[in-house]
Amino acid sequence: MTRTRQNVTADKGHEIQRFAKVLKLTTCMILITTLTGSANDARAPTAEKHIKITVSAAASLNDVFTEIGRRFEETHPGVVVQFNFLGSNHLQRQIEGNDGVGVDVFACAAEAPMDALVAGGFVRPEDRRLFAGNRIALVVPVGNPARITSFADLADPRVQTLAISGERVPAGIYARQVLEKLNLTQTLSNKLVNTAHVRQALAYVIQGEVSAGLVYATDAAQVADALQLVEIADTIWHDPIRYPIAMLDRSPHPDAAWKFVDFVMSNIATEILERHGFRRPGRATLSKLPSINTGEKLDNSDRLHKAWIALKLSLLAATGALMVVFPLGTLVGAILAKCNFRGRELLDSVLTLPMVLPPTVTGYYLMIMLGSRSWVGRTLEDILGIHVSLSLLGAGIASGVIAFPLMMKSARTAFESVNHELELASYTLGKGRITTLLRITLPLAKNGLVGGAILSFARAIGEFGATFMLAGMIEGRTMTMPSAIFNAFTNHDDATAQILVLVLTIFSIGVIYLTNRLNSRTMDRQDEAEL
Amino acid sequence: MLQVAIQKQVGAFKLDVAFQHEGGTLILFGPSGSGKTTTLRNIAGLDRPTSGHITFDGEALYDRSKRINMRVQQRRLGFIFQQPSLFPHMTARENIAYAGGKTSDAERWIELFGVQHIVDQHPNQMSGGEQQRITIIRALMRQPRCLLMDEPMSAVDAGTRHLLLHELHALQRETKIPMIYVTHNVSEAYRIGDRVIVMEGGRIVQDGLPIEVFHTPTSAAIASLSGTENIITGRVLSHNAEDHTTTIDAQGATLHVPLCHEKIGKSTTLAVRPEDILLATGEVSGTSARNQVAGRVVKVRYDTFPTVLVALDTGLSLRAKLTHQSVKFLKIEPGRRVYLLMKTWAFHPLDAGRSHHHTPDPLKDTPTNDNAMRRP
Numbered sequence: 001m002t003r004t005r006q007n008v009t010a011d012k013g014h015e016i017q018r019f020a021k022v023l024k025l026t027t028c029m030i031l032i033t034t035l036t037g038s039a040n041d042a043r044a045p046t047a048e049k050h051i052k053i054t055v056s057a058a059a060s061l062n063d064v065f066t067e068i069g070r071r072f073e074e075t076h077p078g079v080v081v082q083f084n085f086l087g088s089n090h091l092q093r094q095i096e097g098n099d100g101v102g103v104d105v106f107a108c109a110a111e112a113p114m115d116a117l118v119a120g121g122f123v124r125p126e127d128r129r130l131f132a133g134n135r136i137a138l139v140v141p142v143g144n145p146a147r148i149t150s151f152a153d154l155a156d157p158r159v160q161t162l163a164i165s166g167e168r169v170p171a172g173i174y175a176r177q178v179l180e181k182l183n184l185t186q187t188l189s190n191k192l193v194n195t196a197h198v199r200q201a202l203a204y205v206i207q208g209e210v211s212a213g214l215v216y217a218t219d220a221a222q223v224a225d226a227l228q229l230v231e232i233a234d235t236i237w238h239d240p241i242r243y244p245i246a247m248l249d250r251s252p253h254p255d256a257a258w259k260f261v262d263f264v265m266s267n268i269a270t271e272i273l274e275r276h277g278f279r280r281p282g283r284a285t286l287s288k289l290p291s292i293n294t295g296e297k298l299d300n301s302d303r304l305h306k307a308w309i310a311l312k313l314s315l316l317a318a319t320g321a322l323m324v325v326f327p328l329g330t331l332v333g334a335i336l337a338k339c340n341f342r343g344r345e346l347l348d349s350v351l352t353l354p355m356v357l358p359p360t361v362t363g364y365y366l367m368i369m370l371g372s373r374s375w376v377g378r379t380l381e382d383i384l385g386i387h388v389s390l391s392l393l394g395a396g397i398a399s400g401v402i403a404f405p406l407m408m409k410s411a412r413t414a415f416e417s418v419n420h421e422l423e424l425a426s427y428t429l430g431k432g433r434i435t436t437l438l439r440i441t442l443p444l445a446k447n448g449l450v451g452g453a454i455l456s457f458a459r460a461i462g463e464f465g466a467t468f469m470l471a472g473m474i475e476g477r478t479m480t481m482p483s484a485i486f487n488a489f490t491n492h493d494d495a496t497a498q499i500l501v502l503v504l505t506i507f508s509i510g511v512i513y514l515t516n517r518l519n520s521r522t523m524d525r526q527d528e529a530e531l
Numbered sequence: 532m533l534q535v536a537i538q539k540q541v542g543a544f545k546l547d548v549a550f551q552h553e554g555g556t557l558i559l560f561g562p563s564g565s566g567k568t569t570t571l572r573n574i575a576g577l578d579r580p581t582s583g584h585i586t587f588d589g590e591a592l593y594d595r596s597k598r599i600n601m602r603v604q605q606r607r608l609g610f611i612f613q614q615p616s617l618f619p620h621m622t623a624r625e626n627i628a629y630a631g632g633k634t635s636d637a638e639r640w641i642e643l644f645g646v647q648h649i650v651d652q653h654p655n656q657m658s659g660g661e662q663q664r665i666t667i668i669r670a671l672m673r674q675p676r677c678l679l680m681d682e683p684m685s686a687v688d689a690g691t692r693h694l695l696l697h698e699l700h701a702l703q704r705e706t707k708i709p710m711i712y713v714t715h716n717v718s719e720a721y722r723i724g725d726r727v728i729v730m731e732g733g734r735i736v737q738d739g740l741p742i743e744v745f746h747t748p749t750s751a752a753i754a755s756l757s758g759t760e761n762i763i764t765g766r767v768l769s770h771n772a773e774d775h776t777t778t779i780d781a782q783g784a785t786l787h788v789p790l791c792h793e794k795i796g797k798s799t800t801l802a803v804r805p806e807d808i809l810l811a812t813g814e815v816s817g818t819s820a821r822n823q824v825a826g827r828v829v830k831v832r833y834d835t836f837p838t839v840l841v842a843l844d845t846g847l848s849l850r851a852k853l854t855h856q857s858v859k860f861l862k863i864e865p866g867r868r869v870y871l872l873m874k875t876w877a878f879h880p881l882d883a884g885r886s887h888h889h890t891p892d893p894l895k896d897t898p899t900n901d902n903a904m905r906r907p
Contacts, residue, residue: 422616422618426618427576427602427603428577428604
């Protein structure tokens, strides 16, 4: 209760307030600068200047298309290519679920997904091209712990787990055909480790998490020193692996999209493809691994640049989310704390759902409610030209919805923890309820509210599940930090992953620390006041 | 004038009170749970009765039959809570300013209560007594037509309590604002009360002057409450300034008590706790207790500890608290002749505020004599 202590706590309080202000200011600035930038782009789809096209491509095309994309940008200034690498079936669903909007070019690892899109009217049959082929390879971790020397060895009980893409992913389909042909399906049925796409299976093998994996020969070639190739499957053991590519009928940049497809079919691209181990269909298929040299590799400045972009996107989405979540959460929290009405707790529970439900469930609901197929989504697109799914706005909305309950609950607790007698005292002094709320309750709840803001901001930054479903993982557009980590992991890019992980960890620790300090300050102050 | 006639049902508890209050300080006295705080809060508008009416100077604050329930904000009744309700994020000055009113008034009150040195502090830097003073000033800024106080001394240390009661009493006399003061403490009631309403189980059981109520309590509960004190009224016989003692005649018994203000011939009221009275089966010599009076045991009440009621030969009755062992050992039983031994300092005065012995402005004066009267 001495003067010194008061000054110290007051200083700490100012310190925290200052930090919060700086944080808000910085993120505001980032928001403004980048938002104005991207807003311009979004509103001028047909202008030649600085067009962005989105290419959804199978995961196995990650490295080769990245290189092709860079070359394409060099030869076509004014066009920027943003890639969306996932399993082909996933990409197909994204396009279908979005009514064919938001993607310009689609390249997949099997005919079936393309067939489906043609049937759905999203791709014109005449726009379709076959640009590459591939082989299936059996790979094992370095050291080969299960001592596998051939496909036949997979029957051996030494094999504990086999990484394989999911049943609908082309790589998974081909791999299962191989197993079926070799009568290995039964033996391996409970040893299969299903992954979302082939690069994830590859990652498991590299990390030694599984005894062996079935991936594309091109994947194996990319990381030849990180695993061991055992055998390449005979082409008669599976359907011919053909990679089709096509532009989407509803592409907002048909000209640029067409040029990209054309480029992929060109001789320049052929060279790049072959270097990565892909052969043009019709040419002799390879029976052994191509050489390791895959041309350019990522250097550190590239890595940092990617990390910086992911960070920026994360900050943008989270800040945007916070700007809505903070006032809304405070308001709802105040209502729940102050007004006693029937069904109050029920309302509280319903609004808390997004925090409690698995994020992917929330993402699913958001997709249904706001995706391009929904009434809301369609209206927004038609009237305002706003695209929710597969956009940063969608990422912001997803993080906002997930973070809202945190803010609301923090606000409610903050308001409830204000000594009610102080509010009554204010009434006896002739002050109305609103005046009391603004001049007494709000200032006293301030610390709790700031704590809530910090927590929900952190939650928004870290949001992955719902964001992934609603906004996808498009590099440069919606690949926020958590998605970038997942992406780096599946691409065996440890360095990028580590940078991002470090940043996020430090950030989270900072958040916990700040919140604790704020909480203890609130308790101190109330204890002291009560003597 | 405040007129109250309300009923309130909360679960099994039923409150049913009716009284009027015009001027001065009314004490609502009773044990915890008697309904005194509930009554006060209902008058203030912080709580709503089930039925009845409350009017102030003819204006209805609450009337069930006419469906009137004036909001707290409009009743213009000051309320002082048990725990100081200063806003922690504001300084004392800001707290006072929050209530509105003229700055000149604020300055006057601040000076009157002697709190200039803390006006720029925050509540967590002040003592309980200082906080309550600021709370009172804040309430006064609204020029309330009545001050309602709910055990305001709860958060105030014993030393300051004495001073603050004194200030409150003087405040009431000066501003003439009627006060309703809730407490379960007899000395507080004595110090500032002009009238005492005793409540028990949600009803009024006694209503009268403090001396009537505590001297001749009509309920067992009150007797046990005020029974923590023996209240003695006596006539001042002489003062011994050097020794700091006064000799009084209490219904025939000559007692030596701490020095008091009252002039010779005037009456003074003191209390002595049963714990501080010793019993002896015969006259004792060589003891420091200046008071030794003879009497007969009337009855012994056995509770957690035994209380012995003794009627002095001279007429006064006093209660002494013993242990079971002592009662057995001394064979204390009704009819037994005993001597009561009491130290001078075991007595403490109950009506310090009523003296006008020295300067006419009691708020400005620090009553040093009062300090001498307190037990060491």
